Amino acid sequence: DIVMTQTPLSSPVTLGQPASISCRSSQSLVHSDGNTYLSWLQQRPGQPPRLLIYKISNRFSGVPDRFSGSGAGTDFTLKISRVEAEDVGVYYCMQATQFPQTFGQGTKVEIK
Amino acid sequence: QVQLVQSGAEVKKPGASVKVSCKASGYTFTSYDINWVRQATGQGLEWMGWMNPNSGNTGYAQKFQGRVTMTRNTSISTAYMELSSLRSEDTAVYYCARVSVSVGAFDIWGQGTMVTVSS
Numbered sequence: 001d002i003v004m005t006q007t008p009l010s011s012p013v014t015l016g017q018p019a020s021i022s023c024r025s026s027q028s029l030v031h032s033d034g035n036t037y038l039s040w041l042q043q044r045p046g047q048p049p050r051l052l053i054y055k056i057s058n059r060f061s062g063v064p065d066r067f068s069g070s071g072a073g074t075d076f077t078l079k080i081s082r083v084e085a086e087d088v089g090v091y092y093c094m095q096a097t098q099f100p101q102t103f104g105q106g107t108k109v110e111i112k
Numbered sequence: 113q114v115q116l117v118q119s120g121a122e123v124k125k126p127g128a129s130v131k132v133s134c135k136a137s138g139y140t141f142t143s144y145d146i147n148w149v150r151q152a153t154g155q156g157l158e159w160m161g162w163m164n165p166n167s168g169n170t171g172y173a174q175k176f177q178g179r180v181t182m183t184r185n186t187s188i189s190t191a192y193m194e195l196s197s198l199r200s201e202d203t204a205v206y207y208c209a210r211v212s213v214s215v216g217a218f219d220i221w222g223q224g225t226m227v228t229v230s231s
Contacts, residue, residue: 039217041157048207048224049149049157054217092157096216100173101147103157 002027002095006104012112019080021107023093028073030097037096040069040078043106044089052091053078085111114138116146116208116222123228129196132225134208141189142166145211147218148182148193150204158204162211163191198229 003026013019029036040053051060053069056076066081080087088111093104119133134146148160161172163182170182181194191208206225209218 035216037216041218048221049209049218050221051215051217051219054215054219058215060215060217060219094157094217096211096218099171101159103159106156 001100002029002098002102004093004095004102004104006091006093006107008107009105010108010110012110013080013083014112015085016082019083019087019109021078021091021093021109023071023076023078023104025074025076025095027098029076029095030073035097036072038069038071038076039094039096040067041092041094042087042089043092044086047089049092080109083109083111114210114220116210116220118206118208118222118225121226121228123230124198126199126229126231128198128229129194130198130227131192131194132206132208132227134191134193134222136189136191136210139210141184142186144213146182146184146191147209147211148180149207149209149218151207151224152201152204155204160193160206165191195227198227200229203227203229 005024007022038056041049042052043049057069068079070077090106090108092106117135122130142165147162150158163170165184184191208222210220212219
């Protein structure tokens with residue numbers, strides 16, 4: 001199975017300041033069809049996960065443009081340009097390139 | 113709107129089975145795979161398996177092989193996940209999630225179903 005490793009596991013951030021989360025996979029996530037199925041999910045307290053970013057850098061419908069994704073191969077990053085109170089929660093990267101789908105351990109974003 | 117609505121919380125004894133439902137609305141049920149993911153309290157996300165509602169084809173994580181069964185009833189746009197031989201470690205919130213081929217990710221999630229296994 002592909003192992004997804006996120007850093008940091010906890011990120012205290014000041015409101016209005018940027019935040020960055022790294023995700024590294026144990027194997028390349030480039031699929032044979034040329035796509036890279038790396039997505040980012042947000043889970044607010046007491047809520048189900050919500051899709052933020054798909055295929056590395058595409059924002060899902062309704063996701064604010066302060067969220068952005070980048071990377072390639074085995075190294076990926078989620079950035080929040082200016083953290084708002086509603087961004088508090090746990091963020092997961094997930095790969096769907098290879099069966100079985102696997103998730104990172106999660107990164108908790110909290111306000112300082 | 114597009115949504116997945118899951119059945120309510122369950123309390124089961126060790127060794128029993130649980131069957132969780134996931135009702136789709138707002139889209140063509142047979143056009144999108146359904147996956148199941150679970151999350152123990154305070155823990156991360158764990159993928160359990162997938163089902164194609166059109167064909168009924170399934171694929172399960174090795175950890176759950178032999179204990180999990182995913183089925184569907186297309187007439188009521190509902191997917192089911194049954195987990196047998198329950199043990200305390202199966203206590204978790206169980207989510208269904210839709211896969212969009214164009215997005216290549218889990219784009220719509222159910223609200224979750226808490227399953228508690230306790231004697």
